Amino acid sequence: MDSVLSGDISSFDHLVIRYKERLYSVLYNMTSNHEDSNDMLMETFDKAFRSLSQYRKNASFYTWIYRIAMNRTINHLNKHKKRRYDLSLNDLDSDESMERQLKDTGIITSSKQSELSELQNKLNESLQKLSEEHRAVVVLYDIDGMSHADIGKIMNCSEGTVRSRLHYAHKLLQKMLATYLDNT
Amino acid sequence: MTRLSHSKVNLRSLVFVLQSFLLASFTVPTLKAQTSVFDAITSEVQSVFEKTSPAVVRVAAITGVSPLAGTAFFIDDKGTLLTAYDVIRDAPKAWVEYRGEKLEATILGRDARSGVALLKIDRKNTPFLKLGNSDHVKVAAGLISIAYPYNLPLTPSFGFVTGLDVRYLNRFFATTHIRASVPVSPGQIGGPLLNSKAEVVGLLVLGIQDGKEIYCLPIKSALRITDDIQRLGEVRHGWVGVGVVEGSPEMKSGGVRPVLVSHFYEETPAMKSGILKGDRVVMIDNRAVSSPADILDASFFARVGTSIPVKVLRNGKEMAYTIKVNPRPESSPLIDRKIVIDGPDTLNIPFVSPPPSPAKSEPIRVNSK
């Protein structure tokens, strides 16, 4: 990090290379939109680069950059709330390779391809129905694999708040999925 | 380069220069009447462009958030269009711009594995591209692409074949692809790669190096896929169930690393065929094997339901077998992902593939909302 702080550009490049995939995944699961995720990712790294002077060495770099990413994204999502619902099409990229990998994992035991992709899409829809704060904890904890403590640092709240938000979000998601299954 | 080859090159270039000089001194008076090489290239590209333009169209499809836009071209006079899978992905509908009209196209079939999609519009006597022989494409051959960049008019691009690859970075394509230094822009995927005779030799599938180079599926490979679509209504990739590895460089014989059988996949004909682990594969389906490319190409062209001859070398002896070709399973072999984070943990998500199912693949289900 020292070399980055001194303005060495190529070191920052290393950080971009290191975090781009993980950060993209978080942003994509927040926005469910590739263009937005790409834009947010660029903005995040750009902001991080410009505010390197504000980064304090004893803080963890990755919680710092995650904080920038989450702030930008939540602001962006709040600003464009209306625009999102104007889209009449399925909001999410359906990905054939995702379906393939879902079955690859052996995690999903359903053998019907159609049922799998429906479930996957329903989960994505349900995630988008959560408030940004609740979606954030699910994305960071369940998808990104971050600890409660780190999430608290990123979202600027206590560990307890993180746990209760997670608990509530999980209940909501399961309820939404169960409702969907009841209707089929 | 060794010093010897270096001096050979020098001598050769010297001879070349001398020859050119002699030729030039005899032909300089007549050169004025002839066109320069640059003019020749220009007129050739222009000629190909004019001949093929009517047969190349824009395609758009709606999937996910925003529409996708790319290029496609006619391969017969009945309105059949070839394009890349990535241009339509799993969209339920596609539209084609033909003679100023926006027409809805029927999606005859698509295959993500090969990157091919086949469309059809309801029009007769459509101008179409002549199909060339992609087997004749060699490195350094000059080729032309004609396709639609962004929302701009049809654009030609020119370059050379830089490689015939089955490997990109550290992974493999399903079959050998043509790599060419033909610059491409977004929207040009799905367009044709043409030779100087205005024949299609490839389908543009993937831009790399920011569009400075392009990967193309050879037309012969694309036609193997469209043949399945037109005859069977779906694509059936073959699967024998033999995993192979390239031998280490020390095992080189005849300047080539051997391709050795390393493992078998469960519930496949390969296990009971008589082939053993460690055998050196030398022929599949009458195709000589000297590299991974040959393995993958043979597999790509093997048709489901047929039985193919396979020859291996075992302890210096050549053994011949015949193995049935099954449909390829949807799942891919073991993927082990390790994602390291800036912290104490290392997230390790192991994925295990279920035993490959022998059933044929279901058609892609599209979400109708």
Next chain:
Amino acid sequence: MKNEMIKDNEVNLQKLLQVKRLETPGDAYFNGFLKEFHRYQRADILKQSSLLERLHTKLQDLFFFQPAKTWAMASGMAAVLVVLSLSVAHFNNTTAASSGLVKLDASSLSSEKFQLVSDSTFERDFSSPRYVTGQTPLSYDSALAF
């Protein structure tokens, strides 16, 4: 039967979420990302400097057509401009110089940022489409088998 399915899915919610990590735009996107990011940074700088130029031209026009009125405004603007130019120049020197030549080439144009004159009938019906650059095909596998 339905109840079993519901129960299964409660247990699998966690696993379903975990698998979402695999939703990626593909290697091609990530491989080109760093370059795209550099381009993004350079475009940002250009945007800033072009803004200044336009401001400058506007001021000049104003000055030319209505000299009397604009004196007061101009002097105020001039002060602002000086400050802005200095800060941009400084930024230019530190960032642009170190990141190399600033170049705008056709391939960096995105359909959203530029309104190109189009001859396509698609333009009306498909606004801002994603122009396909190709993604590594599904066959892109690390295993070698036949």
